[in-house]
Each structure stands twice: as structure tokens, then as C-alpha cells.
Amino acid sequence: MKILRYTIAIAGALAALTTANVRADELVIWSRTNGPAEDKALKQIFSEFEAANPGVTIKMETRSVDEHKSALRIAAASKAGPDLYYMWAGLGLGGEFVKAGMSAPVDEYYAKYKWNERLRPLADAYTTLYPPNRHGVPYQLNGEAIYYNKELFKKAGIAQPPQSYDELVAAAAKLKQAGIPAITFGGSVNWHVMRLMDVLLETKCGAKAHDALIAMTVKWSETTCATDAFNEFHKWTSEYTLKPFMSYDQTQSRKLFEANRAAMMLEGDWMANQLRTETKTPQEFGVFAFPTGTDRLYGFGVNFYINPNGKKDLAAKFLDYFVSDKVQQENLGAFGPLGVNKNVAPKNPDVFDKAWFGLFDQYKASFVNGDQGFPLDVTTEYWRIINAVATDTMESGKAAAALQAFIDKRG
Amino acid sequence: MVVVPSDTIVLPRRSWRDGLTSAQAQGWILLAPALAIYAGFALYPMIEVFVLSFQKWNGLSPAREFVGFANYIFIFRDDPVFWMALGNTVIWTALAIVIPPILGFLLALALNQALPGRNALRAVFYLPVVIAPIAVATMWKWMYDPFFGLFSTLLTDIGFQSFIPDWLGNRRIALYSIFAGYVWQHAGFSMVLFLAGLQGVSDSLVEAARMDGASRFQVLRYVILPALRTTTTVVVVLSLIQSLRAFDIVYGMTLGGPAQSTQMLALWAFTQSMQIHDFGRGAAVAVVLLLMTIAVIIPYLLWRARNDKAQGRSA
Numbered sequence A: 001m002k003i004l005r006y007t008i009a010i011a012g013a014l015a016a017l018t019t020a021n022v023r024a025d026e027l028v029i030w031s032r033t034n035g036p037a038e039d040k041a042l043k044q045i046f047s048e049f050e051a052a053n054p055g056v057t058i059k060m061e062t063r064s065v066d067e068h069k070s071a072l073r074i075a076a077a078s079k080a081g082p083d084l085y086y087m088w089a090g091l092g093l094g095g096e097f098v099k100a101g102m103s104a105p106v107d108e109y110y111a112k113y114k115w116n117e118r119l120r121p122l123a124d125a126y127t128t129l130y131p132p133n134r135h136g137v138p139y140q141l142n143g144e145a146i147y148y149n150k151e152l153f154k155k156a157g158i159a160q161p162p163q164s165y166d167e168l169v170a171a172a173a174k175l176k177q178a179g180i181p182a183i184t185f186g187g188s189v190n191w192h193v194m195r196l197m198d199v200l201l202e203t204k205c206g207a208k209a210h211d212a213l214i215a216m217t218v219k220w221s222e223t224t225c226a227t228d229a230f231n232e233f234h235k236w237t238s239e240y241t242l243k244p245f246m247s248y249d250q251t252q253s254r255k256l257f258e259a260n261r262a263a264m265m266l267e268g269d270w271m272a273n274q275l276r277t278e279t280k281t282p283q284e285f286g287v288f289a290f291p292t293g294t295d296r297l298y299g300f301g302v303n304f305y306i307n308p309n310g311k312k313d314l315a316a317k318f319l320d321y322f323v324s325d326k327v328q329q330e331n332l333g334a335f336g337p338l339g340v341n342k343n344v345a346p347k348n349p350d351v352f353d354k355a356w357f358g359l360f361d362q363y364k365a366s367f368v369n370g371d372q373g374f375p376l377d378v379t380t381e382y383w384r385i386i387n388a389v390a391t392d393t394m395e396s397g398k399a400a401a402a403l404q405a406f407i408d409k410r411g
Numbered sequence B: 001m002v003v004v005p006s007d008t009i010v011l012p013r014r015s016w017r018d019g020l021t022s023a024q025a026q027g028w029i030l031l032a033p034a035l036a037i038y039a040g041f042a043l044y045p046m047i048e049v050f051v052l053s054f055q056k057w058n059g060l061s062p063a064r065e066f067v068g069f070a071n072y073i074f075i076f077r078d079d080p081v082f083w084m085a086l087g088n089t090v091i092w093t094a095l096a097i098v099i100p101p102i103l104g105f106l107l108a109l110a111l112n113q114a115l116p117g118r119n120a121l122r123a124v125f126y127l128p129v130v131i132a133p134i135a136v137a138t139m140w141k142w143m144y145d146p147f148f149g150l151f152s153t154l155l156t157d158i159g160f161q162s163f164i165p166d167w168l169g170n171r172r173i174a175l176y177s178i179f180a181g182y183v184w185q186h187a188g189f190s191m192v193l194f195l196a197g198l199q200g201v202s203d204s205l206v207e208a209a210r211m212d213g214a215s216r217f218q219v220l221r222y223v224i225l226p227a228l229r230t231t232t233t234v235v236v237v238l239s240l241i242q243s244l245r246a247f248d249i250v251y252g253m254t255l256g257g258p259a260q261s262t263q264m265l266a267l268w269a270f271t272q273s274m275q276i277h278d279f280g281r282g283a284a285v286a287v288v289l290l291l292m293t294i295a296v297i298i299p300y301l302l303w304r305a306r307n308d309k310a311q312g313r314s315a
Helices: A002-021 A036-052 A065-078 A094-099 A107-113 A121-125 A150-155 A165-177 A190-215 A224-240 A250-258 A271-278 A312-322 A325-330 A351-362 A376-390 A396-409 B016-021 B023-052 B070-078 B082-096 B099-111 B118-130 B133-143 B150-157 B174-199 B203-211 B216-227 B229-244 B248-253 B265-275 B279-310
Strands: A026-032 A057-063 A084-088 A137-149 A264-268 A285-288 A296-306 A365-367
Touching (some): A026 A065, A026 A312, A036 A057, A036 A312, A065 A084, A065 B265, A084 A312, A094 A296, A121 A137, A121 A296, A121 A365, A137 A312, A137 A351, A150 A165, A165 A224, A190 A224, A190 A264, A190 A296, A190 A365, A190 A376, A224 A376, A250 A264, A250 A271, A264 A271, A271 A351, A296 A312, A312 A325, A376 B265, A396 B070, B023 B279, B070 B279, B082 B099, B082 B265, B082 B279, B099 B118, B099 B174, B099 B229, B118 B174, B133 B150, B133 B174, B133 B248, B174 B248, B203 B216, B216 B229, B229 B279, B248 B265, B265 B279
Parallel strands (some): A026 A084, A296 A365
Antiparallel strands (some): A137 A264, A137 A285
């Protein structure tokens, strides 16, 4: 009996402590590990918001990407978790959490705060992926394009960035003739070389068929352009890619690009900062969109999603502050080269700023990376098939059928 | 009057209170915390994994759907990676029970001699065992780097640039390249066990064999190896169990690639559960691996029990 009393007392004390830790005016945010610039900016934004809202505190918990996803799954099962969380917007990531009911619709807050009047259309589009409601508020907008080495292009006799896919292939051939590997990828991380396949699908199939293939509403094995894209992919990996590339990752690939070992690299807007800090002559590099021939830019969006079991109003109030002109202008560059707010612009734009702002202004729509469009099991098989084609262990002509066979059997 | 046969001993009935004072009960009390932890953190998860292998669950939905043998049917019939992972696990295990033990034995034989700096050398060869496998993976990954790695640089320096293979990117050699790192890490473990075994080989037996005219090889073949039979069994079984659990080094070096060609059962179970979030299929793969491990462990435990009994160490 005595033991029972002690146990109850200890349990009560623990419960009291736990309750005391979750304060009514504390906003809990979960995110993946932030970069140094992003971390500094967020801390500043949090303290300003707290100062403007006496009594409110913001607590951010960060984890590595995989741990972040796992923690959110555990939270979903227990109906607990953060008030706000960071997640990529694509079907295989943010889509899963929306489907599982872990995202509160934000339509009423959009109407209340008029967010769509200040958000970039490309960023805003990632909140309407899961009708009938809006889910998430844009946190980050990323584009991926070809970075090229101006000097190596000049050496190969290429006067200007290619404007069409045929011109791009011709440029790659010229580079090869000049003894320069045209492009570099890090094959050990599946998603890096996947980008090449993604843009080739967009190029060969066009926007509508590409979307249908990713949504798996058409058969890969019966869609000729899918096989064309795999054939083209094999051509690039066997003839134009810096080799060997299957055993190193995207970071080593970037180092090789910076060391002038390859003329092009298909990377995200975030690489601009790396080129600025890791090379002595960043102006020697340029950026152009992969010429898919469609009117869509390759890239993805990241949203902050509101947990329906969390403090929704407080979360929305913070998000309103976060996407405000003032915060986005003051922290431009901390969350990617351009913010999600269309009213901001860099004060002293360099060559990369100009290139990326130009691309985001030029394109009104985007297509996402394969691993964000597919469910996770299909993504894993997509990677296996891409790598098998790249390593000559699967004929490119059989790749589309192999992927379809998996899709048919997945149940 | 009851007549009790003279060879029958009647023991008094003991209550649990009597038992509490006995040495056996004290043993159980001392074991209880460890057993509770084992039950909570090993037995329960094992049972949970077994149950999960008959369910469909993505870690997000509140309900787990019972699907019978569907997960097993999928991994055996439709999963394009499972058989590759199983094949790699078998190859890996076969190599792991031969190569590190042989190397460890040779090292033990050498370091059992009265060499100058013998203890330092023993420490050097044992050192990789204490390094975390993920750190070993990182080191070897760098050494295999096709542009800046140690092996590529060495081959370039001696004029064999055109023969530099893509150690971790060529699916025909990637598994064996990883295995080389595994051997480097585990040979020292076998070495230490064999060294301990060699201490038990009677010097007088070796001397007697030599006086009878036995060559060095004959001494090894007919005196040392038979004396190391128990040690060899322990080394082989422990190497086998370790090899079935191979995960970190593969994860750290290739993530199972290229094109899943270095995938192993342990890593595939992890990938299915923690990256694809198909906990049912991941659990099915884990159960297959568990059954393989049990098939090895049970005979080993029985052998150990028989051996202990023969040596009079039974309870």
C-alpha cells in the first residue's frame, strides 16, 4: 500500500511537470536540422515575434531529415506533436501527412490574412496540391537548374547557354569532343542522378504525360515517351557524364564541378551560396533552366503545416508574421536565394540572384522531383531502375516495363 | 504403515517462502531486473515484429490491417530486391565465416611467437574491432574514392590508372569492396579468441610432437588445430552471427547500392520499415532474418550446453 501511494505521488509529480512544460502560449515547431544562416535568421524572427506578442514563446526542435520524418509519424499515431512542422510538399512526403489527417486545412487563415496576395504563385501552388482544402503555408521555394562553367563552355566552342534540348545535346557532344565531361552527378545518393531522369521525362513526355506517369494514372510500359526518356538517360550517363560517378555523392560531385572537372551540374538554387563561398571566381559560373520545352521549372516547395491537434490560431499568427514583407525582406537568402514573398528583392543582386529571380519570374508553374511525386516504395524502385540503367545492368528499353511491373504488383 | 523403498528419497514440500531463502531464488531475484529489461526491450519487440509481419501499416494510420501472409508473399514473389538481399547475405556470411577467422588464426599464430613489440602489434590488429562500424565505413569509403582515394592514388602512382575500378560503384565488385573493410575490422576479433585458445595448448604436447620428429605443419595439423577445436567453433559461430547482422558498414558505404546490388537482409528490413515506412513488409524481412539466425543459434546453444555438461559445469 505504501509502495502504491509512493507510485501515485511520483506519477502525479511527473504529470504536473509534463503539464507545466507544455504551456498554453508556447508554440512548438519541429523541423529538420537547419543550416547556420537559416538557424540564425529563425532565432531572430522568433525573438521578434515573442517581443511583439508578450507571453508567447516559440520552441523549435530540430532533427536530421529521417529522424524528423519518423518523429512526425510517431506524433501522428499519438495525436501529439508540434503545433507547426516543416515538410516537403510533394505527395510522398507532405501528402502522406495530409492524407493521415495531420495537417489542418488553412483556407480560413488564407482568407483572414490574405496570404495569397503576397506569396509567389509558384510557392502558393504547393498549398493547393491536396484539394478540396489548402494545406500548409510556404516556407521555402526551391528551383533546380543547370549550373555551367563559362570557361569550359568557351573552350568547347559553345557561345551561349543552350535554349533547347537539341542545343543542349549538341553542347554536350561538343564538350565531349573537347575532352571535357559534360555533366556531373553523385550516383551514391539515388536522388541526385534521379534529377536527370526527371527532367528528361518532362522533356520527352511533356507536362501532361509526365504528371500522369508520376501519378501512375497511365502505364509506364505503354507510354512510349517513358522509354524514350530512359534511352536518353542512358545516353547521358554513358556518354556525357563524368565517370565513375556511382560511388560518390552530391557533395563530391559539386567539388569536382568546382574544380572544373565537368562543365555542368543539375543543382538547386542553394548551390549558388556554396559557389560563392567555396570558389574564388563564382562569376565564372552561370545558370540556365534545363530546356525541357515545357513552361514549367524543375523544383519543389517546402511548407510549414499546422497540426490540427495543436495551437492553430497561434500557429497561423506566427506564419502571418513569417511570410510578411518585412521578415522576408530582412531575411532574404536565409531560406534559399529567394523568399516565398513576391514583394521582396535582393538589394545588391549578383549573377546568381539575377539568374534565379529571372527563372522564378519566367516560370509560372513547376514540376517536382520524382521522389516527391511518387509514393515511397515506388520511389525506391524508380531509383533502383535508374541506377541499373546507369550501370548498364538493365537495358534502357526494358526500364519502363520493369517499373510498371512493380507498380502493378505493389498492392 | 507405509513402507518406503530404501532407494527412494522423499523430499519435503517447499513453499515459495522457503524458496526465497534458497540460492536459486536469490539468483532469480538478481536476474529479475535484467529479465524485465530483456522482456521489455528484446522479447516484446520481437513478438511485435512477428505480429507486424502479418499486418499492413505505414506508421501513420491509427489502424493496422491484418493481411495474413500477404507481406511474405510479396517479399518472396514480387519484391525485386529481397532475393538479391538474401543472396548477398548468404555470400557475405559464407565469406565471413572463412576469411576473417583464417586471417585471425594466422595473426594469432604469428603473434603467439616471442616477437619484439608483440603486445603493441596485438593492440594494433585488435584496434579496428573497437571502432564503430559506421566510422569504418566512412574511412573505407574515402579510401575507395575514385578520384582522391588512397587505392586510386596508389594505382595511379604506379602507372595503373587505367585499371582503377569503381570500387563501390561497380555492382560486380561493390559487395566485395565493402567486405574488405569488414575483414579489416573483424580479423582482430578472431585473432584475440585464437590467441586465448593458443594459451591453452600444452607446451609439453608440442615439445613431445617435435621430439617425435613432427614437422611444423604436422604440429599444427595434429596438435594445435585439434586443441583449438572449441575455440574454432566459437569463432565460426560468432563470426556467423555477426555477419548476419551486417548493416552499418553497408549502409555507410553504399546505402545498399548501386541499384540495390549490395543490399543485405538487415538493411532491407530497415529500408522497408524506416525509409519506405512499410512496417509490415519490413517486419516480414526481419522475421526471415530472425529465422535464419535462430537456425544457427539453436544448434550452437545446444552444443554449448552439451559441452558445459560434459565439463561438469551444469547447474
